[in-house]
Amino acid sequence: MKRYLGIALAALTAILGTTACGSRRPVLHVYTWADYFDMDVVRQFEREFGCRVRIDNFASNEELYAKLRAGATGYDVIFPTTYMVHLMRRENMLIPLDREQLPNLVHLDPKFRAISADPDNAYSVPYMFGTTGLGWRTDRVPEDFEASWTVFANPEFRGRMSMLADMREAMGAALKTLGYSLNSTDPGELAAAGELLKAWKPQLARYDSEGYRNSLASAELVVVQGYSGDIIMIREDDEVEEVRYAVPREGGSLWADEMAIPAGARQVELAHAFINFFHRPEIAAQNMEYNYYHCPNMAAYELLDDDFLSDPVIFFLLHGDPELLAKCEFIEDLGEANALYTRIWDEVRAAR
Amino acid sequence: MKAGWLPRVTTLLVLVFFYLPILILVLGSFNTSRTIGVRGDFTLQWYVRLVRDRNVMEALSTSLQIGAVVTLLSTVLGTVAALALHRFRTRMQRIHYGLVYAPVVVPDVLMGISLLLFFASVGFRLGRASIVLAHVTFCLSYVALVVLARLQEFDETLMEAAYDLGATRTQAVVRVLLPLLGPGILAGALLAFTISLDDFVITFFVAGPGATTLPISVYSMIRYGRPPVIYALSTVLIALTFVSVWMVQRATQRRTPA
Amino acid sequence: MDGRRGGAGHGMRRREWTMSAPSLGWLVVFFAIPTTYILVLSFRPANPLGGVGEGWSLESWRRVFQPEYYAIYARTAWISGAATAICLLLGTPVAYTMARAPARTRAWLLTLVVVPFWTNFLVRIFAWKVLLHPDGLIRHLFGALRLIGPEVSLLNRPEAVLLVLVYTYLPFAILPIYAAADSFDFGLLEAARDLGASRFSAIVRVFLPGIRRGLGVAALLVLIPALGSYLIPDLVGGTRSVMVGNKITQRAFTDRNWPEAAALASLLTVAVFVPLLAVLRRPGSEAGR
Structure with a gap:
């Protein structure tokens, strides 16, 4: 049955395909x-x-x-x-x-x-x-602002911060803050990272991998976890001078x-x-x-x-600070341990 | 008894609610300021940027091509379906009706995920063809329902008269039924075209190489692009909406006995 | 009643088949089979590398009944239910006004209600992102009226999802209510008033029961898509606005867990079809034509 369906569908594609392409x-x-x-x-x-x-x-x-x-x-x-x-x-x-x-x-x-x-x-x-770190607006944070993942615990920016909607990046930030490797597969370490993310969650506006760029540019968000180039782009191309980016002192992902x-x-x-x-x-x-x-x-x-x-x-x-660079890591594929990450990340996203 | 003040005020407020967001976008698209609310000067620069944006133009052309094929297929399928539903009152037609009705009400996410997993398991390549197949599935339902509504107002005696005057079945259908149904079919076709052009969720699920349609491009722009250019694009789309609503109204009003 | 005209039963049957086969076949292949197929898939084990594993498993069904999901189900239910209630509450007076207006005004109102429904879905959501922005119009207005403090954000919360849902589906609610109100005999209202009923009780006792079919269809047309919403929570919702639709997408596109996506989708299908059948099964309904 499946096979026939496949063949019938392929025939249909052939018909539709001819209408779709214009030039040679x-x-x-x-x-x-x-x-x-x-x-x-x-x-x-x-x-x-x-x-x-x-x-x-x-x-x-x-x-x-x-x-x-x-x-x-x-x-x-x-x-x-x-x-x-x-x-x-x-x-x-x-x-x-x-x-x-x-x-x-x-x-x-x-x-x-x-x-x-x-x-x-x-x-x-x-x-x-590129790196994953923090972007922020100098006009909305105190002058002594220092890039650290612990900013997500700060109620001052409640509802005006976002983390990436990316399991590995979000878990990575929490693991780094706790001093662990962001490729950790230790269940205890991962559970601790999950707890930390849950503690940060009430301060976050949302988990967002793409929209944060516009939101930071328009000051809807004031602190975001994001990709280096995307955030520099706001300053350079959209001419929003107040935007800064740095890898947090705990280290980020490369x-x-x-x-x-x-x-x-x-x-x-x-x-x-x-x-x-x-x-x-x-x-x-x-x-x-x-x-x-x-x-x-x-x-x-x-x-x-x-x-x-x-x-x-x-x-x-x-040219980055060598000490900070040493704290950064590349994200690796974890194979089977992925499921453990998914479970903890799910709990985080389901938490109140 | 006239309508009381409460329903009227509610109606007014609902209309404000409907049009305020649209108005804001339209105003923003002609404004030099990047953020809405900040006053700037009148400009058309965002429209120029929009027309020069190759990704948007390509997406538009993809959407129009897909929309054209979808409209053609779904109009034919939907009209025939409506004729069958109208003409026969059997068990089969009850099932038929249920199946025609279901895609209209089922949430997009459900249709998207089931088509994606279905295509994946029969090994069907994702791309434009898969989008066309998905769109026809829900567009044919809209066409069928619109044409069916039209058929229910149809005066059967006209067909009888045609037969009495010696017309064959085909002649009666082509010369009498279809011309009278024309506006209904046209309205259904326009609806199908608009819905195909508008669909994001199902398209997103089944899209593949070369299948970035306008809504997918708009979605990406909303998240990633420059806001004023999106205002301009939105304004263009809203203007198109007005034109097509006007066309549908004309199509359905013409030849309608007063 | 069988066919109206033409030859013997056999010829009729054949004609019926030829006329029904194209759409019926299409809908069976691209609607009925895929929808049923996800149910089958939900009983397969997940393959952490993507796709579907070998054999059969109840794991996905066990997972979707874990407590983590309950909050999401509850949220999906309350947001959709609230959106439906608000749409009916706002839609009924609008439909009433339309039905009682003179023909010209009525045509205008109808057009005005239909246009937003034809406007691009994404554009409508985006408009609200702009309006609810911390520096946006509504925020300023509310702030100036001292309705909300400076730290409150209007975006990224379940209420924002609710608002945009109402905005998106209100036209869907107005149209069937209007259709019902249009064929309602308003003389009945006058009669009720003559018999001493107050305007309010005349509406509640006579008008609303008279249009209940329209209300039922309107409720369905809001509730069903709202239950499956994915894009609106995605764009204007925050960390606490995840709905079932988002979870399905996440399972399919990020977690490499198709069976669980399929189980969730099957669950949603049931949630959708129960109210649908409840309303459509009643005598005199459209499905029972």
């Missing part, structure tokens, strides 16, 4: 985070390679994974974070990369090879490094979003060209100036202003 140029399907690269870069790529790029957005690694598992095949380039690359690789969801087609990888900063998901770039190439080709990709060659293009030095520089994250491309560094390149927030891995 090949189409590259990219699945990425919202507003993650300069659209001018995309236009340039389309001109040079005679193709069209269609971009769809996901809001979390889990959404990306769930969609691919549910049958959203046909994406050519995806941007998962390191831990998701590991998981997808184990699940045979990625196509091995052909290094021959990626000559620009010579520019990759060797300092970061070891910490990327895939030091040999067999399956993925790092796109941007992450890299990588570019990979998922199984089922239709434009494998073009996908390689796209990944390679994003590591062309001028393009990498242009994207860094656009999204305020750190692309580990040495040739691109040379094209950036000294001011920009010495920014300790954007280039935290290069």
Whole structure:
């Protein structure tokens, strides 16, 4: 029965498919985070390679994974974070990369090879490094404000703060505050982190992974847990001078979003060209100036202003306070222990 | 006895409640200030930014393409369904009616999750096609219900007259029934088109490569984009709404015996 | 009553089949089967790597009856119930006014009520995000009137979800009540007044029972989508506004737990169909045409 349904559905797709495509140029399907690269870069790529790029957005690694598992095949380039690359690789969801087609990888900063998901770039190439920390508005907090996760316990900002709606990031902040690893799988430590999150919850307006940017810009929220580049973007692009970002003194999470080709990709060659293009030095520089994250491309560094390149927030891995950097960790995939996280996170979200 | 003051005042307040948020958005879209409430000057810059926003324009084109296919399929399916429901009064039609009615009332989340898990388990690729299939499922119900309502006002003697004048069944349907049903079918089609263009939840569940529709893009903008550009987009959508409501009203009023 | 016209039973049956098969087939494949299929899925074990595990399991059903969920069920029920009550409370006077207005005014009112219903769903929610913003119009107004203190936020709370639900579904409530009120014989109200009933008791004793079918349909049209709301709590609700719809989405898209999403969805289906059948099963209802 199922099989026949499948066949009937496939026939229908074929009919519908013909109505859907207009031009004959090949189409590259990219699945990425919202507003993650300069659209001018995309236009340039389309001109040079005679193709069209269609971009769809996901809001979390889990959404990306769930969609691919549910049958959203046909994406050519995806941007998962390191831990998701590991998981997808184990699940045979990625196509091995052909290094021959990626000559620009010579520019990759060797300092970061070891910490990327895939030091040999067999399956993925790092796109941007960033940190998760605190963003706040200087006009709404006392002058002696110091970045610490414990701010979430402060009733002064009740209803004007948010944490990420991301299990690993929220749990990570609590684990760090308690002095544990954010990849801890110790049930006792995790339970303690859960209790801490429950204690913070009454002060929070919401758990939010995307909307906090606008809310901080308009001062609806005054302290948020967020991604470094997103928060700098508010200051630089929306010209909201009062916005600041820092990694809290307890340490935060480090992450890299990588570019990979998922199984089922239709434009494998073009996908390689796209990944390679994003590591062309001028393009990498242009994207860094656009999204305020750190692309580990040495040739691109040379094209950036000294001011920009010495920014300790954007280039935290290069110029951040070494002591603080030592307290930060990359989020890793935990396999079976994921279920434990989910259970505690559920309790937190269900708590009053 | 005239309506008392309480119902009238309530009506007035409800209308204010309905239109205040819309008004705020429209005003904001012409204002230079980024935050609503701060007074600025008149501008059209947000509309220019909107038209230049490639992602929005692509999403709009995707939505229109999907909407067109959905409207066509659901109008045909829905009209035939309405004819069957009207003509026959059997057990099968009771089941048929139940099935037509259900997608209209079932919450979007339920339809979204069940279609997603269904597509996943039969191995159907998520993308534009899956969105079209999902949309037709609920749009055909709306078309069927609108056409059915129209059919119930239909004067059966006209068909009898056609037969008496020697028309075949097909002739009677094509020459008499369909022209009289035309406005109803058109209203159903417009409704289907609007609902397809408006749907976020179900689309979000079953979307795949190249299937970022306008609502999905709007959702992403609400969370991530620049507010004034969203005001401008909202204003455009609201204006379109007025136009389509006006069209539906004209379509249904024309040829309606006074 | 069988078919009205034309040949013998056999031909009729065939014609009925040809005319019903396209939509019936479509709805069976894309509605009935998927909806039933989630029930089947809910009895499968979860696969922590995504998808569905092998064999059968009651784990998902055990989980959805754990105490953590009760708060969410209760919240979903009270928010939806309150939204329904408010919609009926506001919708009835509006429908009454419309039904009693002169034809031209009535056409205008009808259009004015329908337009918000046609306006993009997301845009409507977004408008409220703007209005309820801490620096927004309503906040300033309330603040100036000393109704709320400076530290109170209007956004990110269950009440905000309730407000936007009412805003979204009120037109759905007004239309069926209006349809019922339109065919109500207002002479009955006059008669009741002549017999000495006060205006209020005439409305309660005569008008409301006269339009009860409209009220029933209106209640359904608000209650059912409200029970399944996901987007509104997501956009204007805070940490304490999670509803069943959000949980289903979370299980499906973040937790890699399809069976539990399926179990929750099945539970919601039951919650939706019980009131639906209760109202539609009554004689003289639309389903029993």
